[in-house]
Amino acid sequence: MMSADYPRSQMAIPVRHPLVHHVNKWVRAVPLYVMLLPTIAYFVIFTYYPLLHSIFISMQNFNLIGNRPYVGLHNYRHVLTDPTFWSSFENTLFLGISILLIGFVAPIIMALSLNEVLSSWLKRTVQMVIYLPHLFSWVVVGGLWIQLLAPDGGLVNAVLQVMGIAPVQFMSDPNLARWVIILVSVWKDVGFNTVIYLAAMVGINPALYESARVDGANRWHEMGYITIPSLARTMQVVGLLSIMGVLRLFDQIYVMRNAVIEPQVNVLMTYVYDMGFQEMNIGRATASALLILIFTLILTLFTQRLIRVDHS
Amino acid sequence: MKSHKRPYFALLSTSVVAGTLFTNSAFAAQPHKIVQEPTLTIATGVIGGKNPQENAAFADEIGQALHCKVQLISTTGNYDQKLMAMLAAGQKIDVVYTEGSTLAQLAKAGEVTNLQSQIHHSAVLGNSRVVPQWEWNDIKLSSPNGQGIYAVPVKYQGALMPIVRGDWMKELHLSEPKTLNDFYHMFQMFKNKKGAYGLTLSSLYDIQPFMSAVGLKNGYELQKGKFTIPYATPAAVPVYAWLHNLYAKGLLDPNFVTNKTSDERNLFLSGRVGMFVYWDAWVPMLNNLAATQGASASFDAEALPGAVGPGGKRLVSKGDTSVFAIPSNAPNKALAFKFLEWWNTRPGEILGSLGVKGLDYTVKHGKYQLTQLGIDDNMDHGDPEPISSYWKNPFPSMQKGYANARAIGVHYGYQPLINSDWNNAQQIIWQYGDDAILGRLSPKAAVADMHAALLKQHYISQ
Numbered sequence: 185m186m187s188a189d190y191p192r193s194q195m196a197i198p199v200r201h202p203l204v205h206h207v208n209k210w211v212r213a214v215p216l217y218v219m220l221l222p223t224i225a226y227f228v229i230f231t232y233y234p235l236l237h238s239i240f241i242s243m244q245n246f247n248l249i250g251n252r253p254y255v256g257l258h259n260y261r262h263v264l265t266d267p268t269f270w271s272s273f274e275n276t277l278f279l280g281i282s283i284l285l286i287g288f289v290a291p292i293i294m295a296l297s298l299n300e301v302l303s304s305w306l307k308r309t310v311q312m313v314i315y316l317p318h319l320f321s322w323v324v325v326g327g328l329w330i331q332l333l334a335p336d337g338g339l340v341n342a343v344l345q346v347m348g349i350a351p352v353q354f355m356s357d358p359n360l361a362r363w364v365i366i367l368v369s370v371w372k373d374v375g376f377n378t379v380i381y382l383a384a385m386v387g388i389n390p391a392l393y394e395s396a397r398v399d400g401a402n403r404w405h406e407m408g409y410i411t412i413p414s415l416a417r418t419m420q421v422v423g424l425l426s427i428m429g430v431l432r433l434f435d436q437i438y439v440m441r442n443a444v445i446e447p448q449v450n451v452l453m454t455y456v457y458d459m460g461f462q463e464m465n466i467g468r469a470t471a472s473a474l475l476i477l478i479f480t481l482i483l484t485l486f487t488q489r490l491i492r493v494d495h496s
Numbered sequence: 497m498k499s500h501k502r503p504y505f506a507l508l509s510t511s512v513v514a515g516t517l518f519t520n521s522a523f524a525a526q527p528h529k530i531v532q533e534p535t536l537t538i539a540t541g542v543i544g545g546k547n548p549q550e551n552a553a554f555a556d557e558i559g560q561a562l563h564c565k566v567q568l569i570s571t572t573g574n575y576d577q578k579l580m581a582m583l584a585a586g587q588k589i590d591v592v593y594t595e596g597s598t599l600a601q602l603a604k605a606g607e608v609t610n611l612q613s614q615i616h617h618s619a620v621l622g623n624s625r626v627v628p629q630w631e632w633n634d635i636k637l638s639s640p641n642g643q644g645i646y647a648v649p650v651k652y653q654g655a656l657m658p659i660v661r662g663d664w665m666k667e668l669h670l671s672e673p674k675t676l677n678d679f680y681h682m683f684q685m686f687k688n689k690k691g692a693y694g695l696t697l698s699s700l701y702d703i704q705p706f707m708s709a710v711g712l713k714n715g716y717e718l719q720k721g722k723f724t725i726p727y728a729t730p731a732a733v734p735v736y737a738w739l740h741n742l743y744a745k746g747l748l749d750p751n752f753v754t755n756k757t758s759d760e761r762n763l764f765l766s767g768r769v770g771m772f773v774y775w776d777a778w779v780p781m782l783n784n785l786a787a788t789q790g791a792s793a794s795f796d797a798e799a800l801p802g803a804v805g806p807g808g809k810r811l812v813s814k815g816d817t818s819v820f821a822i823p824s825n826a827p828n829k830a831l832a833f834k835f836l837e838w839w840n841t842r843p844g845e846i847l848g849s850l851g852v853k854g855l856d857y858t859v860k861h862g863k864y865q866l867t868q869l870g871i872d873d874n875m876d877h878g879d880p881e882p883i884s885s886y887w888k889n890p891f892p893s894m895q896k897g898y899a900n901a902r903a904i905g906v907h908y909g910y911q912p913l914i915n916s917d918w919n920n921a922q923q924i925i926w927q928y929g930d931d932a933i934l935g936r937l938s939p940k941a942a943v944a945d946m947h948a949a950l951l952k953q954h955y956i957s958q
Contacts, residue, residue: 248583249607249825335750336693356753356934442753443699443926444934461577462919464601466584 242471259471276451280430287370291377315375326439358448384418420491427487535565540593541575543878553852590832596816600638601916603646608821610644620837626884634911647819648836651879654776655812655905662798674804683747686770693769696749700929702773708802708811715912722957728946736932736939776901783896799901814909848879864890921955
């Protein structure tokens with residue numbers, strides 16, 4: 185009786201088995217998976233395989249040529265009980281967190297300031313000038329600042345001398361050198377993040393500003409109640425990316441360190457480098473690199489939870 | 497029908513493939529086959545030309561001499577690291593260029609071949625007029641427990657010694673300094689009369705000529721079976737104090753902590769400093785560079801021995817020996833050894849110094865003539881001063897100051913004792929030593945801290 189209530193045409197549609205439906209879905213998706221193959225292959229060959237292989241190496245007494253006997257967790261034990269590893273860890277946290285904090289705030293201030301500049305050519309020129317250092321390699325930037333800060337012949341000390349101040353040994357005073365490295369790191373990348381914030385500002389609805397002005401808001405109100413809250417999502421992304429880089433400081437330290445400041449500026453990545461390439465202890469270097477990876481993973485997961493970047 | 501054809505088709509194709517294989521292998525077995533030349537792979541940091549084209553010509557020259565193909569893996573920056581990466585990645589290399597400290601690590605890990613027996617039986621390398629016994633003794637310092645010879649010298653390494661503006665000394669009527677006070681007086685004169693720093697350093701890389709005043713050697717010293725580092729003992733305190741005094745009085749270039757050796761050379765060539773400590777082979781090179789690159793016409797670089805120490809002895813340290821070694825997994829060990837022998841014969845010495853014939857130099861009626869490229873390359877293609885006593889440089893006029901410098905190295909030079917911990921130990925010495933010179937620590941405290949840090953890290957045993 186029930187069937188008689190349905191139109192005839194609808195009755196004619198054959199009932200498809202769910203399995204057939206699934207197979208058809210997969211078949212339709214095959215070209216998409218084929219297109220994904222090169223990317224998957226890239227990650228497998230250049231990321232996941234080396235990562236897995238490094239786990240084996242970290243448990244070996246890794247000779248460059250010849251036998252590579254397994255030593256279990258000996259390399260990890262050695263690294264975790266090495267005071268140099270922990271002093272490098274402390275340095276990494278100090279330098280990394282300082283660069284993170286100053287490097288997070290500075291581009292926001294730069295972007296907000298540039299946003300207030302009405303002259304378009306001035307705005308573009310400043311944008312280009314502050315972006316330029318980002319394009320140079322650390323070898324150039326490090327060498328440049330070492331020269332600029334040199335006690336003899338350096339521009340900074342020359343200016344200080346004109347002002348009657350005695351030359352300062354910026355790069356051989358560990359406490360000063362730490363801050364030089366922090367500020368030079370911020371200086372190098374401030375332009376890049378400023379551009380990201382400026383791009384985000386362009387996307388803010390102008391109607392919001394117009395409404396605010398109608399309600400009597402001044403520039404500070406607009407900045408505090410519209411611009412900065414609208415940049416929150418961008419800040420989250422920039423913050424997350426910066427946090428992921430905290431433990432991976434290397435280039436600037438490698439280029440700018442010297443014998444006097446090394447104990448205060450050597451970081452985890454230079455520890456890995458020195459262990460691997462100066463002491464040629466590849467097993468321990470790999471173990472320490474994997475520990476850094478684990479620390480970074482923990483830090484990233486913690487940060488993701490904290491700022492919930494993937495939630496609206 | 498279709499099913500009947502398939503077996504015939506399969507049979508036919510199998511026969512064709514088998515026939516082809518048979519024919520190929522039959523041809524391969526012919527007596528007049530083309531002989532495949534072996535390939536000699538050499539990894540080097542400083543041997544060869546100054547660019548890829550010159551390197552290719554350099555490799556061809558070796559190949560022609562040894563009747564083989566030569567692959568020259570030439571990397572300049574961070575050579576040691578790149579070498580380690582290549583070896584760890586399993587790259588097969590026949591000959592590696594390295595230095596004593598790295599050789600010690602490679603030999604300790606069994607990664608290079610013990611060549612002692614082959615050297616002993618070699619007509620070239622076994623001849624003490626080609627490679628003197630003291631050179632083998634120095635190389636043995638890098639061997640595990642001092643046993644075996646794991647490398648062959650690339651060149652006469654020379655020694656680090658004070659290089660001074662000889663023309664300024666003459667002009668200011670200064671005689672050869674013998675004590676630290678004499679050196680101090682000389683630096684003061686350079687500052688007052690020439691407006692230049694007396695001395696520049698590159699951290700503590702090169703203070704041996706001054707440590708000579710208290711008779712201390714660079715590197716390790718073995719006392720009653722225990723390792724110690726003389727620079728980290730109380731006897732070194734007066735020298736750190738003297739260096740601090742130079743710094744405080746403005747006689748020492750204040751950039752010394754961050755200086756590279758290239759900075760030192762530039763300061764010296766440009767007349768901004770009167771003395772630095774560098775290799776003997778650089779004395780003629782500096783004079784040649786000064787002549788071609790616009791330094792003052794009177795420019796004269798001269799070598800000096802170190803300060804006179806206890807018992808009238810003077811010390812300058814010989815360099816970390818540049819050597820060729822054969823990795824234990826080298827595919828062509830016999831050919832590699834043949835290359836090491838050839839390198840120490842006249843044609844090898846000419847290639848390592850003058851360069852490639854036709855490119856860096858020409859020979860007319862038996863007389864050598866440098867091309868512009870040869871002049872620019874400054875007769876240095878990795879072996880500027882061959883070690884053999886048979887060697888005679890074809891351009892004696894371009895060796896200004898070298899005879900005196902080499903004599904100082906031979907007379908007062910010694911090979912520092914270093915082991916696989918040395919690189920790390922050296923960092924600690926430099927750190928506290930620099931602090932003492934800068935006045936951040938008193939010399940006494942710096943030495944005490946340095947010694948304690950070395951003991952804590954087990955780099956010394958007393």
